[in-house]
Amino acid sequence: MTGAPRLRARLSWFLALSLAAVLALAGMALTFALAQVTETFVVTRMEHDRDTLIASLSAPDTLEQALPRVYRQPYSGHYFQVERNDGEVIRSRSLWDTRLALPSLEAGEQWRSEQAGPQGQPLLVLASGVRAGDAVTIVGVAEDMTELRTTLARVYIALAVLGILTLGALLWLQRRILQGLFAPLMRLQVDTERLIHGELEKLSTQGVPEEVVPLVEAIDRLLGVLSHRLSRSRRALGDLAHSLKTPLTALGTLEGEPELRDSPSLVGRHRAQLERIQRLVDAQLRRARLAGGSAPGRGMALARGVDDLLDTLGRIYRDKQIVVERDVPTDIRVAGDREDVLELLGIVLDNAFKWATSRVAITVGTGETVRIRIEDDGPGVSPAQAGLLTRRGLRLDESAPGSGLGLAIVSDIVEQYEGRLDIVPKGRLGGLAVTVSLPAHSRTILDEDQSSSSSSRRSPRSSK
Template sequence: MKSGAYSLRLRLLMLLGALLTLGLGVQAALSYKVLLDESEEIFDYQMVQVAQILARGDDLAETLPRTREDGEDLQFYLQVWDAGELEYASDRRNLMPRQAQAGFAETLLAGDRLRIYTEIDGDMQVQVGQDLGERYEVAREVALESAWPMLLVAFSIVLATALIVTLALRPLTRLQAELALRKPGEMMPLEMRGMPAEIVPLAEATNALMARMERAYEQQRQFVSDAAHELRTPLTALLLQNEAIRQADEPTALNEAIAEQRQGIQRAARLVEQLLLLARQEATGEDGTDFDAGKTLKPLLEEYAPLAAKAGIRLALIEQQPLRVRGSLAAFAAVMRNLLDNAIKYTPAGGVVEVHIATDIRVEDSGPGIPETERARVFDRFYRMPGSPGQGSGLGLAIAQTAAASLGAQLHLQSSALGGLAAVLKW
């Protein structure tokens, strides 16, 4: 989904371009101001030099600079007095007012603003003037001409920045291309070698997500495989029982066939329920809450009390000390339900089932127990110990172990002091 997406490359270029434009603009403005000031100083220096040369009495024809009559862009107004008499004027139609003191001054002449420099040497007085407007135009042209190299440099910097940004974002482009080429179900981790440090956290998070998805896919595949394998037999049995019902002629045979079919349906329903419970336990990602194991177990044991009483079994809760557990309440209930189911199912009438709470939780019974050689195998899915009574699915302990792992606990089987089996939930 690309709604609201923006280009990181374009945004970086825009931000860097704006920063460069601002920086170069400030530099250009400062350079422009400095060049104007320096040009004014150069023009003033020229005026002083011309006035001093003329005041020394050098040959005017060789010394005089360009004047208003020369038709150049920047000319001088020149006026020379000797003993109070005007000896020379570059423009006699527009004479500059005679200044009483040496130095710079500004005045208006024929609507133009002039800058005048006066040099006095005895009876000799020299005035050199320049049009301030023309001076500014010349200085501005010089300043603008000097800006062209700066513009070329700025353009080169922008191009270099665009290239650098493109190269810097190449790992992201490579990452995107690698992910785009993957087929469904390909969850290999991303190659981290040569990846910039700024992108490593993103790649690590992506790899962690892929690992979780791989586990989820594997669990899904396992569930489908297990369900297909285990449901085939009860469904076949149901079809045979249905055929037996159709062919039954006598009421007694019909009732027996219907009863067998009902038991088959119950076994299939129980199997489906166990399969779904196992799938939920494997897929759960709940953080859980902190709860008291004893308070949580009491209503669960009250639920099993009638079942135990009907089977002639004494069910007891022995809480030696409070135990706090952190995890999913549903996972905790799944562990305890399966352990209590097994304990009550395999304990004969007159037996005992006890739940002990201390630093761990122990479900002990006085049943036949499980040989030590079989205790590891009974956690396998669909495994039932040879000679086991009843019609179990072989999923109870697998579910309990998976749920225990989600609680951060380990489930162990060992001999009980009651003579049967002890299932220990240890943190």
């Protein structure tokens, strides 16, 4: 199912992009600040050397001695140049035979620029116009920026690596925080799935964020209303079937009336319709007895449910003396609505008891699904008829009691739980074999199951 991205994914992406943007801006600001600080430091030092040169202009022969020794080493990266108004140029020995390109400046004018040095390296050049007598002397100092910029590049790389590591650590921390924040919601999702499959009666608000509690309480209220309506509908259906018994009995006595005795064909049609209505009423009453009175929406301990159904059907079909072969592990709990599972099993077992000659077998196995196989030693059906059994209202034998809805209802329930229904025309016992596969969700041994029959046993049951 496609739709909007998950909330956690959206938050993760938003926070990750925000962190990346903040770190990127912080990195840019830091690199700019470092560049400005280092350049300001270099410029301050160069201005100091320039002012020292200006102070020594009155003694040109002592200019180099006034500055550090580095200005006297060829191509040292520290240079100065003094240009007098009469065309005389005094250069530091470090320039060797290279000349700085200084502009013409007025007295008091400052100039700052970059140009290529003696060996092509980038130089930062500062120059000032100084009045010496009636003439203007231009004093310039320069410094090689190669080493400084190389060092800054290394610092930038280190900062980038540190920023990436910091971003990774923050993203990991963010993920852990989001997992912690969403953990209650994930538990709520799991509980909702368990609720859907009947393993829980209601959602718990324990550990749920305060903002989500009203939603959970609203869902619980809705489930309560739906459960009440479902129970009331089932009771109403059973009550309706009971209430129809008396009118049907009264209608049956009308066959003795003189008006009907004189019309045999009318009596036959009247009796056929009464029998049909009677079969429907009996089927609903039998389903009501099989379903019992438990609360809808709860899971069911399969062994206990099967035992209850077999006891009920044994009483209903006591005259047939059916022997039951039962192989149902006690630790299997079907995750689904108890009423649905009981109705499903009740319909299939009722059909087996109805058509069986003397034996019915029920076997339960587990794996990826819970597989329930029910078969009898009755006449079975043909392969062509097997595909028609789930058609609603279709009865293959009109002489036998029934409504033709049983296996159609079973098919609907199985489809609701995304299970599978397989019908074999002739099973191991010779009659019809029905296998129902339902999703397996959990296997728990409950206290109430301890009184169930022992696992994987075969015991004959006969009606009393």
